[in-house]
Amino acid sequence: MGPLDILSSPVTWVVTIVSLLYILYKYATSTFDYFSDQGIRGPKPIPIFGNLWGIWKANIPEYDVALVKQYGKVFGYFDGLLPNLWITDADMIKAICVKDFEHFVDRRSFGIQTKVMRKWMMLMKGQEWKDIRSSVTPAFTTGKIKRMSGLIRDCVSNLSDQMSRLTESDGKIDSKLVFSAYTMDVIARCAFGLKIDNLGSKDDQFMKNAAYILNPPANKSPIVLLPFVYPKLLSSLSTYAERLLITKEHRFFFKLLEDVLKDRSQSKEKFHDFIELADEAISDFTKEVDGKTVPMWSREEIDEIIMAQSTIFMLAGFDTTATTLTNTCFQLARNPEIQEKLYESIVTKMEDYDEVCHDMVQDMPYLEMVIQEVLRYYPPLTRVERECTKDYSYDNGRIQIKEGQMVTIPAFALHHMEEYYPDPEKFDPERWTPENKAKRNPYAYLAFGIGPRSCIGMRFALEEMKIAICAVVQKFRFFPVEETPEKLRFENGLLAVLQPVQAVVGIELRQ
Template sequence: MKMYSLTDNTFLVLLGAGLFLVYIYFKRAFTYWRKMEVPQLDPTFPFGDMASVIFRKQNMGDKIKEIYDKMKGQRYAGLYFFSRKAFLPLDPIIIKDILNKDFQHFHDRGIYYDEENDPLSAHLFSIAGPKWKNLRAKLTPAYSPGKLKYMFGTIVECGHDMINTLEEITKNDGDVEIKEILARYTTDVIGSCAFGLKCNCMRDPQAEFRLMGKRAFTQTVGDLLKMIIIRSFPSVAKILGLGVFSGTVTNFFSRVVKETIEYREKNNVSRPDFLQLLIQLRKNGQIDDEVDYDKVKLPIGIALTMEEAAAQAFIFFLAGFETTSTTISFALYEMALNGNIQQKAREEVNKLFEKHQGITYESVMEMSYLEMVILETMRKYPPAPVFLRKCTKTYNIPDTKVVIKQGQSVLIPCYGLHRDAEYFPEPELFQPDRFNEENKSKIWDYTYMPFGDGPRNCIGMRFAMIQAKIALSLTLRNFNFNLTKKTKLPLKMETKGIILAPVGGLWLDLKPNSLKKNE
């Protein structure tokens, strides 16, 4: 009996000593930025500055904006994710240096990927170094104006399907949860353009593509724990073979891409979509002749593997459907709140539809006011409220003693900048005219970055704008819309994930207008 008690006491002493040492380790780690003379908040043991994000009380965008607002007046701040250090630049000049001028020090995003255990994670958004540079140059022609015009008809077809669905839904009741409808629209667009498949999500909300898209952006408790391991101990995550996405999602998209490519290659089938361009890269290592490969010094002969092609189609899907559908939803919401803006946008759309006899590539390109509406929507609700860079070579902030060490993360506070009254007066107001020709020149450099900036900006920004313009112009052409009793005001944002999205979706009251027709 005494032996048991002694062993039990010894265990408790050792456990207490271990916990004390861990506490001391974290307390010392939390003094790092202060010793570097970088302003910081008071981190919480053991979560650092991210306890509210870890426990899903805030999303990452809101948290970083909160820190940005608290640190306003400083040029930068230091953060902690558990014991890991992250640098938060607040000064647009420093941000410009990091994203552009001194890009050679920050050319990676620092996003975890594992080509062996999770090949879909090794896409253009996450890969690093020379491999990213080569792939970016090879994929750039896929997003040229010519190639986007090539896919335009496919996107418009999905837009008409959306309008037909809205007409059916609103026959008896005009109330529509527009976010879900738009998510199905963008899933159909990306499914068709990136995978060459008719997803039919607009007609069937339970279509497999829609379900897989939802699962990709749904973070379970298990997913959260897995991401904590991945972010805190990436080498351990690789040993354990942890993937960024669930096996169900990765297996589905890998299978779809493989089967579709093999079918097309075997049967010599060609379609006007992104997947066809990936097939060109698989065969020839390049897309047509739209880039001078000798000038950019790329190894033309290195073609994409099936896994690499699947990864690029996958990121095209992930980056394109959720962010764009959310942006379109917020644009409709703001136009429902601001009837004068809605009417002005509708008048422009009607004028251009009549000029070009319907919706054409040219009419969409001329929708300047509607573009201003989208730009202001992305200012107020940036699709990526925070984006990452990783220091790849130790960097000294110009004119300071502050050093960002190799391997440390940098967080760019897009949401904070977009809602800063110093750069955008009355930031809570929705004012598309901020982006007219006269006012655009007054916007400070590197204070507006909905698609990121520098060499690693979003490669698909033109595609996203066309997709949004088509959906908005067709909706404006066919419907008048207002808020409904089901619209939850003020809007509250989801605390899960990294994309700004309203809790419970967005409800609008849609009524067919006198010009109800699908050109």
């Protein structure tokens, strides 16, 4: 039998195909023994996709809770071939996010190099992230937020007027829609210095574009798996990735910010908004070069950083805050005794103030307790992720985490664990009294993340929520109607922020 006969033989083709399939299978499962070799259990992965198949149609809060109940506080998971250690052990959370942070400096990123997006703080890595975080932090001090609180109060006035109209016409509100208009109004004024008159209307491009960026249709389809299964795809196909990532919705805000920055450069007017405060803080950041102190960045670089942080400020702040206010409204409607206790605390505090303001909301313990319990019950971001930046071992080497691997903390599941929160399905602000907080491990609460990479805008978000809640609860009473569900549910899909379903409540003016 000659060489050509061997090559054309059916046996040769069968052996070749079987061999190739075997090689492909070995590659597609090459990492799947990583956790089992360490004695760490977890859900069984499938070739190529790991544990991600079907995630685009799952209900993430329920999915995560079920995983933690089945596999415990530490288990292995696979994002495609990438090992991902899931943890809800509070001591380990402290070690990874705080104590040994130098091993977990980065969040998940996909090598995005597109202008503006490459400077998003949430995607940045290493020293560059540290420098920009340090430069932007002064824009979120208590004093700077107080400067923006006047803008917030104007937005609350619009919110109150809208609620009054709905009280007279319908007697009920779609709270997510109403609060989304409020939070976008706040973002537009406090981040961009813009007043928008048609927020929430059919022609409102601000909310439409922001909602699309946060929750695109791809998040509910298998397409969402691509950056997880092939994490280097976006960086290796940068031109095509830019077309995929930078949609017309992104360009709407990028163009808006370019125009705002151009106008600001030609004006001496003071706006007391985020762009102005961030410009001041970033421009003041310096470095040493040849023994001389010089600005860290050029004017062009500063403008790009401002644009990046402003868009993140909008995207991170718009929907997370609207969702939290929606969830607060729902729980107050379902728990009238809590609503009335909150109302009484507001009325008592108002005896010392002419209006709801920054100074008033700083010392309202029960308001703080209600908000903390809402964020415990419904953390808007269901997962917190860290990427290992250098090899790490925990518990005397029992658990090994290699550079490049992911660690996921399922915040929603963590917040609903009986070990940390007895009777976790009960909405109970009393969990947050000083005495009860002292009994609980503080690393079992991740509403704003934790450690050096926690939410930089936490103080601003709390200010925005506190002023709004005080103003509306003082004037309105919320109650269940026929459309109000017994338990608030959220949309399926791998969504960036929890999206409440059917968050309709009744509303009436207080007498």
